[in-house]
Amino acid sequence: MDRRIVVTGLGTVNASTAGGRDALAGALALGRSAIGPVRAFDATAMVSRLAAEVDEVTLASLVDRDAARRLSRICRLALAACLLAVRDAGIAGGPGLGIVVGTEHGDFTSSRDFAQGFLRRGPAGLSPMVFPNTVMNTMASIAAIAIGAKAPSITVNQATLAGDLAVARGARLVVDRRAEAVVAGGVDELFHDVYQRLAEMGALSPMRSHAPEGCRPFAVDHNGPVLGEGATFIVLEEREAARARGARIMAEIVEVAWGNVPTAPHTGRAVRADHGSPVARMIRGRDPELVARCYGSGNGDPVVDDWERALLGRDLPGAGADLLPPVSLAPLFGQHGGLGALRVGAAALDAERGTPSVLVHGIARGGCRTAVLVGPAP
């Protein structure tokens, strides 16, 4: 990349912890899964009953009470994590600060509430306050106002890899001189209607199998993802600008790439190779021996797990058991739009501790593929 990009801050609000880089490091060191029976709504009659939920008391402690009254839950999650990230980085707002928010489901709670208003009371039941939240860029908008981000504010919508894609796009904004620094990451919330429909469609563990419900990426009895929720954002900055302001640099984003492996929507097949995406080109140019660690998007969905293992096996021939299968964080935090940024955050912490080169890889049903290469601070 033409400009060198470094990670100077991290903020996360997830089912295990909330805070900056130290909070995430603590949660990863503990290695305790936050997945448990759903508490936010009654799931006892559903085929899936597990999730990784953010504690409401923790979230309430992170967002100003007056602001919280006006904001939907997913906006509060995004806002809290962004504030933690800029505080961790010690960075100020202004015309050079951008934001990229990745999300898979957006604010469906508001869409449901808005539609319900009409279904109950007709046009008089429509809330002008709720409508803006039905557009997915509301989380970015709220956060941009709070942190003073006046450079590009972008929302990317993507299954499984929303956070990874947001980080990759954020890095490009800095490389392409559209921003001096970018707060990039992802967010999703646990919402009854989405959870119920995904469970009914067999998209969540146990996916109509007889094995017990649970998140077991790459295991022989993997049978679907378990949903999580939360928001994680990292601060990406041009290296010289970060140095000049005395930032505590965690790691370098050495390279980013994203592409497509053409396949039918919502599907994926382990036999389908990546013949030409920028991700394949980026990974094939690496010596597997120089990649010390690999995080993957495998989340227990057999389609994603098997495809990811096969793709990496082809693109990193000779990779040993230390790299494949890749490390999945889904069993700790559950699958959600912030998980990709958590993976990059974990890679940055590894690099900060001296791990020479960490690959954060992702593949989603439908063929979107991402790669973020993280290395120690230069």
Next chain:
Amino acid sequence: MSRPGPRGGRPDVVVSGLGVVSPYGAGVKSFWTGLAAGTCAIKPVTLIDTEGFRSRIAAEVPAEVMGTLGSSRRRSRADRIALAAAREALADAGLQGPERAEAALLIGAVGGGMLEGEEWYWEETRRGAPAPGMRALRSILPFSHAETLGWRLGLTGPKETVVMACASGAASIALGADLVRAGVTPTALVGGVDVLTHVCFMGFNALKLLDPTPCRPFDRDRRGMSIGEAAAFFVIEDAEHCRARGGRVHARLGGYGMTTDAHHVTAPHPEGEGMIQAMRLALEDAGLPPSEVGYVNAHGTGTPQNDRAEALALRRVFGDGAVLISSTKSLVGHTMAAAGSVEAAATVLALQHGLLPPTANLVHVDPDVPFDCLPGTARPAEITVALSNSFGFGGQNVSLVFSRLP
């Protein structure tokens, strides 16, 4: 935090393919014919029940046109018009084989397959029990368009769904151009799509932003916007790559500016601060002074707030009366996530044809808009540089600069 420095020495980006499905019909030809004739396509809504709403009009893609698009009726309405417009753009560019396969795909979207998802959800609510056809939910999210197009068109380049409210389509062009400029990919298929949905129609009604009559941007008596639906796609390309393969060039994409107001979730900054900055950055990116710009395809929604703020911004950037402006939304409605790419297509076609599309329904120009807004009738003008503005909820501002090649 200060603004980043200049971007120099990057390759030129050109527009080598165009595709549009609009309320005028399928194809760039019908789009341009409608614009040039100044035909207002805003009519009574047929897709959804509008009983009890302040406004009952919109610019829909006609039913007879939907029947000619050639893709499976099992796909969402938005997927169908996106696929048709994207295919036209790729064919127009003459991109085939490996050159086509390596193209990036960036789609500006908001509503996704919500129209079909709403039907299912409302049916279930009415029944009070699970309704059949839950399949509709699988394409409800905006990224479903990129999945469908990426698969059907066999594209392997960077794939991205950009949700930036009414600036989404313009943002997809801008961000795609950065990938081409950076050499990540030599070509990109970029554009936006949106169709009429209950949520959108009801939402703008709830905000009292819809005019009960066809919208009148920049009119003293304007009362709001009219919704439309469309898809518009561009093939943008490294100029050298295009030249080497003998591709046709519609226009040069000189640069863009993208800013955020960070002011309010729905209202623009009252002084147009972010808009001004977006236009200035776009001109700086293109290496052009404001005096080179002859025409601005305005965001021009017809809401009192937007038009006032945009006029203020245009005055600050160009000076009173220094450019010709018009609003495509007065002709095809506000096509939401598609608007930025629809209006960019109108801008490119205006440069190509030497004819500026008019602002329809404009009778009494607002005295706070000291510009020639091209009321009623298209005007011949040999413009070499034009700017297309797109703004959106969340304080999103994108300005694109296009220039005609000699």
